[in-house]
Amino acid sequence: MDILFLACLVILGIWAVQKNVSRAERTAARVERKLDLVLQHLDLHEEIPDKDAIVALVREGRTVQAIKAYREATGAGLLEAKQAVDRLT
Known part of the structure; x- marks a missing residue:
């Protein structure tokens, strides 16, 4: 019974961490898009x-x-690098 309880706690912990990481990634992507718009606006x-x-x-x-x-x-990353190299052509 103790092992099952510990396993459930570990699974819940992993789920919580994964949820926070996903939220942080979405926030970072949103901030990067905004920064790109500012840089573009300022040329x-x-x-x-x-x-x-x-x-x-x-x-x-x-x-x-x-x-x-x-x-x-x-x-x-790979996608960002490919897009940047494509823009250089």
């Missing part, structure tokens, strides 16, 4: 480290390597 552009090297890779048709370089330079 400001994010500085990309090693942008020249990434653009050179794109021009050479080495899109996968450009995405990898973008991710390494900025810490972006």
Whole structure:
């Protein structure tokens, strides 16, 4: 009986943590969208480290390597990096 009780507590704890993480991710995404709108309104552009090297890779048709370089330079996720590299073309 004690093991069943502990298992239920663990499951409830995991569920609560997962719910909070999901909420935090949604909040972060909303804040990022707002920040993007502000930057766009002010006509400001994010500085990309090693942008020249990434653009050179794109021009050479080495899109996968450009995405990898973008991710390494900025810490972006795969989708964000692909979208950014696509905008460079």
